[in-house]
Every structure is written in structure tokens, then in C-alpha cells.
Amino acid sequence: MKLKGKVWKYGADIDTDKIIPARYLNTSDPKELAKHCMEDEDPTFASKVEAGDIIVADKNFGCGSSREHAPIAIKASGVSCVIAKSFARIFYRNSFNMGLSILESEEVFDATDNGDIVEIDMDKGEILNVTKNKLFTARPIPPFMQELIKAGGLMESIKKRGVL
Amino acid sequence: MRPMTITEKIFAKHAGVKEVTPGDLVNAKVDIALGNDITAPIAIHEFKRIGAKKVFNKNKVVLVPDHFTPNKDIKSAEQCKVLREFAIEQKLTHYYDGGEVGVEHALLPEKGVVVPGDLVIGADSHTCTYGALGAFSTGVGSTDLAAAMVTGELWFKVPESIKFVFKGKLNKWVSGKDLILHVIGDIGVDGALYKAMEFTGKPIENLSMDSRLAMCNMAIEAGAKSGIIAPDAITEAYVAKRAERAYKFYASDPDAQYSEVREYDCSKIEPKVAFPHLPENTKNVSDVKKLKIDQVVIGSCTNGRLEDLQIAAKILKGRKAAKYVRLIVIPATPFIYNEAMKLGYFDIFLKAGAVISPPTCGPCLGGHMGILAAGERAVATTNRNFVGRMGDVKSEVYLTNPAVAAASAILGRIAHPDEVMKK
Numbered sequence: 001m002k003l004k005g006k007v008w009k010y011g012a013d014i015d016t017d018k019i020i021p022a023r024y025l026n027t028s029d030p031k032e033l034a035k036h037c038m039e040d041e042d043p044t045f046a047s048k049v050e051a052g053d054i055i056v057a058d059k060n061f062g063c064g065s066s067r068e069h070a071p072i073a074i075k076a077s078g079v080s081c082v083i084a085k086s087f088a089r090i091f092y093r094n095s096f097n098m099g100l101s102i103l104e105s106e107e108v109f110d111a112t113d114n115g116d117i118v119e120i121d122m123d124k125g126e127i128l129n130v131t132k133n134k135l136f137t138a139r140p141i142p143p144f145m146q147e148l149i150k151a152g153g154l155m156e157s158i159k160k161r162g163v164l
Numbered sequence: 165m166r167p168m169t170i171t172e173k174i175f176a177k178h179a180g181v182k183e184v185t186p187g188d189l190v191n192a193k194v195d196i197a198l199g200n201d202i203t204a205p206i207a208i209h210e211f212k213r214i215g216a217k218k219v220f221n222k223n224k225v226v227l228v229p230d231h232f233t234p235n236k237d238i239k240s241a242e243q244c245k246v247l248r249e250f251a252i253e254q255k256l257t258h259y260y261d262g263g264e265v266g267v268e269h270a271l272l273p274e275k276g277v278v279v280p281g282d283l284v285i286g287a288d289s290h291t292c293t294y295g296a297l298g299a300f301s302t303g304v305g306s307t308d309l310a311a312a313m314v315t316g317e318l319w320f321k322v323p324e325s326i327k328f329v330f331k332g333k334l335n336k337w338v339s340g341k342d343l344i345l346h347v348i349g350d351i352g353v354d355g356a357l358y359k360a361m362e363f364t365g366k367p368i369e370n371l372s373m374d375s376r377l378a379m380c381n382m383a384i385e386a387g388a389k390s391g392i393i394a395p396d397a398i399t400e401a402y403v404a405k406r407a408e409r410a411y412k413f414y415a416s417d418p419d420a421q422y423s424e425v426r427e428y429d430c431s432k433i434e435p436k437v438a439f440p441h442l443p444e445n446t447k448n449v450s451d452v453k454k455l456k457i458d459q460v461v462i463g464s465c466t467n468g469r470l471e472d473l474q475i476a477a478k479i480l481k482g483r484k485a486a487k488y489v490r491l492i493v494i495p496a497t498p499f500i501y502n503e504a505m506k507l508g509y510f511d512i513f514l515k516a517g518a519v520i521s522p523p524t525c526g527p528c529l530g531g532h533m534g535i536l537a538a539g540e541r542a543v544a545t546t547n548r549n550f551v552g553r554m555g556d557v558k559s560e561v562y563l564t565n566p567a568v569a570a571a572s573a574i575l576g577r578i579a580h581p582d583e584v585m586k587k
Contacts, residue, residue, distance in 0.1 A: 013353055013442060017550040022529040026232060026239035028206045040552040060354040063387060064550060065529070066289040068206055068305035089358050089389055090289060094305035144189050144319070154311050155214045163315050164216055 001122040003080040003101065004130075005052035009114040010041060012058035016091065019062065019070040028069060030076035037073040051078035054120070056112050058084065062091025071100040081120055083108050083127060083138070096145050097154040103127065103138035111136070167417035169325045170394055171360040174300040174414055178283040186324040186423075194224070195299075195409075196278055197312040198286030200268055201229035205246045206306035207287060211313055219254050220316035226258040226277060227251050228268040231525045236532040266497025266523040269293035269381060269465035273373075274497055276406030280395045280413055285312055290465050290547065292383045296376035297403060298395030298413055300360075303384060323360045323389045324423040325416075330365035332431040337581045339475075340375030341467055341545070341565040343367075344382040345436040346428065349446030357387035359423060362416065367430045368393055373402040374471035381466045382547050385443040437543075437578055438563040441551045449568050452578045459542040460485070460573040461554075462566050463494025463521070464528045467545035470500050472566040477509040479570035479584055480516040486576030491518040492534045494526060516573070530554050536561075543572045 018041040020033055027033070038045035055061075055074065061084035062070060071094050074082065081101040095102045101122060108127055112118065116131040125138040141149075151157035158164075166183045168176065176183050179190035199207050204227055211219075219225040227247045232240035244261075251259035258277055260266065269290050272278045278294045284301035285291065287309040294301035304318070312318045328347060343363075348355070361383045368376070376393050383391025395403075395413040403411060437452060439445040462468070462476050473495060485491040493513050495501035501523060504510060513520055519534075526533035528546040536542055536555030542562065544554065549561035562578060571579040 015548075015550045017529075017548070017553055021552050022202075022231075022531060025202045026237060026243060028209070028243075040557045060357070060387065063353055064289065064384075064548060066287055066291075066303040066305050067202060068287075068307060069202075072206075086354065086357065088354070088387060090303050090305060093308060097305060097307035097311075154307050155210050158311055158314055159214045164214065 003052065003054070003120040003122065005054045005080055005118065006050065007054050007056050007112055007114060007116045007118055008045060008049065009112060010055065010057045013060045013063055014041060014057055015064035016062055016067050016070040017064055020067065020073040025067060025069055030072050033069050033073035034076035037077040046077060049077050049079065052080045053078060054118050055079055055082040056109055057082065058109050059086045061087050063088035066090045068094045068098060071095045071098055075100045085109055096148055099153050105136055105138045108136050167419040169362060169416045169420040170298065170392055170414045171300055171325055171362070171390065172322060174281060174283055175320065175322050184322045186322050188322045189319060190322060191317050191319050192283055193317050194285050194312050195282040196224055196226055196284045197309055198226045198228065198268060198284065198288065198291060199309050200231050200288055201233060201240065201244050201247055202231050203287030203306045203309065205243045207309040207313060208246055208250045210307055210310035216314045219313045222255050223257045224316070225254065225256055225313050226272065227256060228260050228265060228271060230265055230268050231529065232531045233265060233524055234522060263498055267465045267468055267525055270469055270496035270500065273297055273377060274406065274499055276403065276408045279403055279407045279409055279411035280399060281411050285309065285318055289384045290381050292388065292390050293377055293381040293465060295380035295383065295390050295392035296373065298393065298399055300390055300392065302390045323358055325360040325362050326356055327422040327425045328361060328363050329425060329427045330363070330367040330430055331427060332367065332429045334367055334430050335434060337435045337567045338433055339565045340371055340379035342433060342436045344379045345438055345443065345446050345563065346433050348382065348386045348443050349436070351386055353385060353442050353444045354387040356383065359388055361386065361388045361391045363391065363393050369396060372471055373398055374469040377469065378466050382443070385547060435565060435568050435580060437568065438549055440549050440560040440562070443549060443563060449564065449578065449580045455578045456541065457489060457543050457572055457577060458540040459490045459492065459534060459536060460569050461492045461494065461527050461534055461542060461544040461546060462569050463496060464525065464546040465496065466547045467566050468494055468496030468500070470503055472545060473500065473504045473509050476566045476570040477512045479567055479581055480574065481512045483516060483574050483584065485517040485573040489573055489576050490534065491516060491573045492521055492527065493518045494521040495523055497523050527554050543569050543578060545569050
């Protein structure tokens, strides 16, 4: 799978209240959530983000609440992938479970500016900053998580196991 | 056999293997799978979407609509309705509504629904609270909850553990909340990412159950997967009269392996305050000068328990909240509410000018019952002070223990309890 888009760059410890404030959690409708995605960090994001765009962030992205509304809002806003130095644990799990592509890289954040164009080869784990013509390799996705993705997410994998 | 930590032992037991090593991927049986009015609707949707008909065990799937209840608006009411209808359909034993609902992480230990030795998952990040009982418990998302509701199991990567060894005597006014704020201030909001935090040492052994619950509650604020305290006589006294099921005490082997061991001298730990906008921005309350406040919230899954209300009442007795400071007290469960009332705390709070809210998460996550306007500042006994957490993005939340919160309400600024109690 190849992804390509414009970079929205954010700092460290972007918490789930910034990604989707609790005042909007009285619904789980992805379209509604997307309207307020990143609102408390960047009020321009939701109206300007375009399909395929990529979020690049510093360490501990998605810290705080367990709300799956956070990756849901990001995905529904059209973002194709989040690249961060590290992810908070629950956000990391949630993203794989509900199908938001995420990659970990120590280098991409420092070498990327807001608005750069980035191309990602998810199969190879390669991240190309097209604007700066620099190539990076993301931290490999653990084999178990790759299997979850192949199965189509956690719920599909349960279905395939014939538990029902 | 390999020496193991308490966390590893609980994993081995629930995965049905003799031993586990950090990094192992295991499928483990869950004793309790918990959801609330924000996270459960998505889980229930996923449950139905894949065609599941019945939860794996009606006694082990727990639904607690506590975040936006009493229903704050029509949309919230719709979400709670999803939980209620599912609870009725699945004949869930542990569904709490109306006058029976409390803040989930105060309610479940109090009711004996979670017990020592359990493996608990909850679609709420503060599920790590139950480590105070000697259980492994961790927050997950809605899809994980859905999976556990169907199968009664979930996959886990066995975490490495960090051992926190406390020594010395606790200073006056210092509670479990201050110890955990001190640790988070030391290691940072991702200082224990993916790891289990094991709290040990004499001061921990002497800590009340309410204080232990407050400590483990905030393990997530250091990025941890869980927090845990080995169960002992204090745990036994707490659970013996409550436990719904048989329970088991686990303890770490003396030669168990830790990724890190950190020591703290409690004699050097003072009452703490975490400044906006991260729980790691901690300072000693005594170092804070004249920071005026607009609101004080005493409540939440961190500090809405009886001990918390007791210490607030002790300080507020015969005193009044400063003019223009809104003091909001939120007993975390109906039982705590009733006890506080019987003990006369409500008289003290009301005379102090407080609003007493029904049990709810309410303002902690900016839901309702005390939202802040732009430029307003609150002292709260809650767990997060992120941007916009309690209201407007330009409002501020300062995290403290209940004694500091009560003293701050009286003086209208962030204050040390000694400033009030010496008078």
C-alpha cells in the first residue's frame, strides 16, 4: 500500500483531548468527530485537511484517554497515516484495531517541515520526504500486528477464528 | 523456574502457562471487561457488526454510564440508552444506572466486582486503578472491549516492570496522590510507556486503600500499562467484606527482574501541584506564590473517595470558600455519598458554600457540572490538566490532593493546608 500527502506537523505529547475534545464525545459518528479533529491544538486542521494528508508528530502521540474516537476522528478526517517518534500505548493498540495506519520513526519528525509532501510505502516501511528528497525507514511493525492488519482488524480476526 | 514479578504471575495464570517473560505475546482470559457511556457504544456496535449474539459471561461484562450522567444532553442520553438496552438484552449482572451509578473506578472495587489477582480490561484509561487491589488491570479501546466481550480473552504483550521503592515517613498532608504526582514529575508523562509500575516499600505498605487506589489510578499519566501494589493485610481488610468472587494474592519473587528500580525518600516529598498542561509539570505547593483561582473540584476516580472527602471536610469545617470561588464536591459513588452525608460532611461542605454534585465524572473531562470559561483557573483533585480538559482551551487546571484543594478553596489561591490549619 502506498500513501502520499501533505504533512501536518505537531509537537510532543499530543493528547487525546487535543485530538478530539471530550465535549464532542456525546457521539461516535466518525463524520461528526472529524469536524472537530485536532481542534484544541490547531483549529484550522479540520477545515483544511485533505484526503491522504499525513500527521507527523514528536514523541508520545495520543497520550491520555482510551477513547477510540481519537483514531476514528483522524481517519475520518482523511488522514492516511500518522508518523510519530513514539505512540502512547492505548492509542497504538486502537489504531491497529480500527485500521488507522501509524508508523514510528525517530528521524522523520526532525527532518520534516509542515507542508512537506511525504510518500509512504507501508509494505516496505519506507517514508520518502518528496519535498526534501530524503528517505527514511520506519521502525518495523511487529509481526503480530501485521497479522492483525492482514486479517482486517481485531474483530475480523475473531470472526475468522470461528468463535461466534 | 524463572523468578517473576506480580504482574508476570497474573499473566501466566490467566494465559494458562507456567511462566511468562516480558515481551511475550499471550492470549489471556479476562475476569472483568468494563465499558462506560463514551466507550461502550462503539464496542456494542462492533459486537453487533460481526454478528455476535451473546457476551461470553453476563457476570463479567460490566457497564457503568458515569461520564456524562445524569444525561447532560440528548446525544448523551442516546449513548446511555445504547448501554441500557444492551444490559437488558444481555441480562448483565453489573449494570449501574440512576441512583446506583458511581464513578466506575471507585464503584468496582467498592462493590467487590474486581478482586485481587484479577486480570481486568476496561475501555477507560484509568482502569489501571485496580492495581491497588493487587490485580493486573489496564485501559484499552472500544474494539478491544468488543473483542473481550465476545471471547472473554484478549491479546497482550507482557510488560516489563519498573519497581518504585519508597522509603522514610510521609510528611503531613502528603497522600498517595502526592507520591504519584512526584513520580510523574520525575519520570515524565511517557516515563513508564508500555510498562507496569510496581509500587513498594514501607510507606506504601502503610498507605490506606483509598490512597493506593489514587496512586495506581494515575499510572497511565506516566504512560504505563498498569500500576500495581502487592496485596497485604490492608487489602485483605478491604476486600474480605466486599469480594463477590474468590480472590488470590500474588507477590513478586524477591529476585524478579525489573527494567529499572527507582528509590524515593518520602521525607523529601511535599504536597504537590501539577501545573498546566501536563501532569508532569509538578511543583511543591509551598513554592507556589499567589496564584488566584476561580474553581475547586474535589472528586473523580482519583480522589472522590471517602478518605478524600474526610480530609476536605476536616479543613473546610467552620470555614468558607473564598468569595467568587466555586467549590464543587463530587462524592464518587452512592455509598460514599451516603457515608459522607451520615458523617456530617455535607453540612460542612454546604456551610462552606460548596455545591455537592451527584456521582459523575462530570467536569474532570470537561463533560458537565462545572465547566470553565476562557481565562479561568481551577484546582482539581482529578488526574489530567491537558489543554481544554475542563472547559475552554484558555482555561487552566492544577492537579492536587484534596487537602490542598480544600485549603485553596478557602484562600482563593493555590494554598498549603498548613496556611489554613495554623490559623
